[in-house]
Amino acid sequence: MKSIEAYIQANKTRFINELIDLLKIPSVSADSAYANDVLKTAEAIKSRLEEAGCDLVEITPTDGHPIVYGEKIIDTNLPTVLVYGHYDVQPADPIELWDSPPFEPIIKSTELHPDGAIFARGACDDKGQMYMHVKALEFMVSQNELPCNVKFMIEGEEEVGSVNLAKYVAENKTKLSNDIILISDTGMIANDVPSITTGLRGLSYVEVEVTGPNRDLHSGLYGGAVANPINILTKMIASLHDENNHITIPGFYGKVEELSSAERAQMAKAPFSLDAYKEALNIEAVYGEKGYSTNERNSIRPTLDVNGIWGGYTGEGAKTVIASKAYAKISMRLVPNQDWKEITQLFKTHFETIAPKGVTVNVTPHHGGQGYVTPINTVAYQAASNAYETTFGQTPIPQRSGGSIPIVSLFEEELGSKTILMGFGLDSDAIHSPNEHFGIWNYLKGIETIPYFYKYFTDLKQ
């Protein structure tokens, strides 16, 4: 299948420009102000799937943002690959920290991306990685290299917890039936150290509201005499970790999967420089749960982070006020066996319990999802591994990721199929951050590698 390299060379500029066009549409799913852009993006994906060779493409409305489904069935006796991806993106703020506008993509070279990277919100997560599959399909169909059936399910709510996807999947089990699910929404260790993500963390995301007095108060007349909701909120959040940075919510660690020392030793072999890590983030020291390494803390251990906090006067200058309310958005990353709904309930109960008299607390669950572990002794993993080996020249390392794709465990429950996570981005691509980017080399390498997965998977399944 050497022709893939030639095909990419011949169509490279078009591939890049098509992605840039997609990135110009601000499909921010979390903010209803962008609802129309999200819809426009779904319509663009539909056209691109049709152009790439799908026989059937449809946009299915949901209670939130629509789902785009496409398929190319060549022979029902052949295996079927279901590609999942998402066309929605994270909010771009803080806007002021972007070096260029988040929805005006530009190409710049970086130390890790000497051939240039596309800078835009969604470049890597997940428009760029999702679109690799569309272009891989274009190649396979146009060059008669498609060895099996393929289905696409591209959603618009991944960044807000895939709230309507579960219903869609449950109602379309036959349509979505497949032999393997293929997703590119994770990363790899480095361009010269390919890796396949074999584990994902679960997620529980909540919003808390602490209410004290029924109105904002003058901090002179009332200061010291009433519970200040902001002070109380800081005390409550601070108490969620102990001096060893263990999470203090009763029962939180009850079902946490403990890895054997052998597994931990295996993990520790992945190339990692703590100095380079600290330098890249410009921090003097790392910080985390006692007894675990940095790579363990962000992959096999559960966490609790405040993602946002606000209350009182945050404008220019000074206002001597005691706010009536204070708020925080808090997310917990979970590991396999922790049930996100159970953890959300444990959090809610605990947080309400530790609220002192004088304030009332309201905990609102946002969304969540289960963790996931991919077995590596399967045909699908072998096919993916061989594909990387073919195009990267070396065997990829299996790696646990700290991120979450809540939908993966749901796919297994509803559709009974495993998922392979072939990621081509780098941790340094700043997904969810200002100046998100995706290396052009990585984008094209993904398009080159994916057809080999189809080939090897089909061969191995026969």
Place this chain on the structure above:
Amino acid sequence: MKSIEAYIQANKTRFINELIDLLKIPSVSADSAYANDVLKTAEAIKSRLEEAGCDLVEITPTDGHPIVYGEKIIDTNLPTVLVYGHYDVQPADPIELWDSPPFEPIIKSTELHPDGAIFARGACDDKGQMYMHVKALEFMVSQNELPCNVKFMIEGEEEVGSVNLAKYVAENKTKLSNDIILISDTGMIANDVPSITTGLRGLSYVEVEVTGPNRDLHSGLYGGAVANPINILTKMIASLHDENNHITIPGFYGKVEELSSAERAQMAKAPFSLDAYKEALNIEAVYGEKGYSTNERNSIRPTLDVNGIWGGYTGEGAKTVIASKAYAKISMRLVPNQDWKEITQLFKTHFETIAPKGVTVNVTPHHGGQGYVTPINTVAYQAASNAYETTFGQTPIPQRSGGSIPIVSLFEEELGSKTILMGFGLDSDAIHSPNEHFGIWNYLKGIETIPYFYKYFTDLKQ
């Protein structure tokens, strides 16, 4: 001087409408967007002082907002009263909690103000209370009842710490020379329980910034492995109070004035209902420093309150991000003998000391001022007490206030004169809060009482 009541009856509607006109100008000193409105307000005050009978009125520019000075000198052998007030107001946010637009004054009756109250930002603090003195002057001049000399110094930066007033006072000692300073920028216990404020708390207001990684990070990929600036900020703020709600900053209580049990017993006589207090704020319990009553906590004890906090994603929906920075505005109310500059330094040193490795901390002092205590065995206090007795029919109670007027102690240092705090507002007037208001009865009662102070003070000084 019975004619004052008749004069007020005859001019009441005009007095109210003139105040309403002043309240329509949004003179928010903290926000530079309102700089022009602040200036317009200063010009309005100038005209009103001229109309009221001042011989000389001038607007003096400063590095910030201008100061309005006015005077009516009838005989240099007679005593001189210097009236201080401010024409700037607090920011109006949170706007959404106002029942009517903050700069479109309306009159509504309330349980405590059956004759109606004017609802607008600045109605009580301090446009309404400051303007009582202008109308009192109008009466005294027009009816030949002015017994002494009077000077006005009305500033536009009180709500941002009177940052440029000190320089002005130091440079104009002769012009501002006086026998007593008179200020209405405090409250009284109730319309049927007049009181005179004999103590003010000092203030130290700082802003803190906690910086972790050099950019916002994906909370899945980095969560648990790096110091999250928001989590760290909550831990640092929470640690500023111990389990008894004592402030933990080393040296913070070093110079705190400890009242004798006799003084505390005297204070405890002021009418106060804890149930009514809790009901008015709709809180189940009060909260504060162990070993002190509510009235002690908000008057004779120092405090530390977070006035604002922000960081990370605070928009609609969810964003799984670890912010690079987190911020808080923190103010400390100080009691007599605590030096605000020393306390600010103690805070800065302590806060920087408790920052863990992995974050950097930046503490920026906003402004501050010293506490103050008025002696009650003086001619001025006696004159004020007699004035209230004349118009309210009972002797006012001396009361410590939790609020701060940083400039008062500076006046004593620079001008060598004491200050009398004749406040006519109520704690429930919601100054610094949404729906601030000032009772029309209180407004007119102030105008009625002030001329008696001039009369008694001049008599007692002869």
